Amino acid sequence: MSYFAGKVVVVTGGSEGIGKALVDLLLQNGAQVATCGRTYEKLYELQTTHAGRPLHTTTADVSKEGDCRNFIDSVIKTFGSIDILINNAGISMRALFKDVELVTLHSLMDVNFWGTVYCTKFALNEIIKAKGTVVGVSSIAGFRGLPGRTGYSASKFAVHGFLEALRTEVLDDGVNVMWVCPGFTSSNIRNVALDKDAKPQKENPMDEDKMMSAHECAEYILEAIEKRKRTKVLTFLGLRTLFMNKFFPGITDKLIRKFYFKDGELLK
């Protein structure tokens, strides 16, 4: 029997990309799943695809405290408990800090950091009762700042600090707090990444076909949850970047600059 069978799992941002792949896999594994997103139509489509399965969806913007409280309350009302919370909803950006309007950075922090804080706050008592798991879907950018992504990197570093502190607080409660770091994964995130004016950039400078699929990424995340890992970096490129950054930070600055820039212009 699957580790997830019968468990109540909350996935924020489950209507697209990695979150949707998590919802699909969790339902296949017999979990009772709840998810949210800002767009009703995408959630409706998800419900239609999984008609007859234990899936609860609510329209909620995780950057809003009230939405997160209502969403988590509705999950408890529907399923009676929460075993696992996967803080997945997230947005990215692409703009140099010298050009960016500060609203872009505020938006990144509101969704990626505060969204994680709000949902975790409202779900934590139930997760403690269940001796369950809190997960942050983070990024390599949470270990190593990436150019053109100052707000994204800051928000993921903040998520790591928040989750690491919480992990230590609840260690004796039997709760596992963990964060996973996908590498480049094919999804919608780059199309809707915020530009310097906090508008979706609507162009994708990267080749999605060369990336890990959202399905494979979700499989790795579920495996890490089941093994109650502390943290999991999902790609070799990610692991190599962390190793290089720890031991050769100056060289890593240059390599990352080379990867993201061409002739002084931000390429990716």
Ligand SMILES: NC(=O)c1ccc[n+]([C@@H]2O[C@H](COP(=O)([O-])OP(=O)(O)OC[C@H]3O[C@@H](n4cnc5c(N)ncnc54)[C@H](OP(=O)(O)O)[C@@H]3O)[C@@H](O)[C@H]2O)c1
């Ligand atoms: N894809 C990658 O290469 C990659 C790499 C490393 C880490 N990650 C992380 O993985 C997570 C998922 O990313 P993804 O690539 O799957 O992105 P995605 O394809 O853009 O999907 C994002 C999902 O989150 C929802 N969402 C966005 N903002 C939200 C908000 N304010 N409130 C509630 N839901 C919201 C979206 O639905 P609505 O738009 O309808 O709200 C959608 O369902 C993110 O935390 C991201 O940082 C992704």
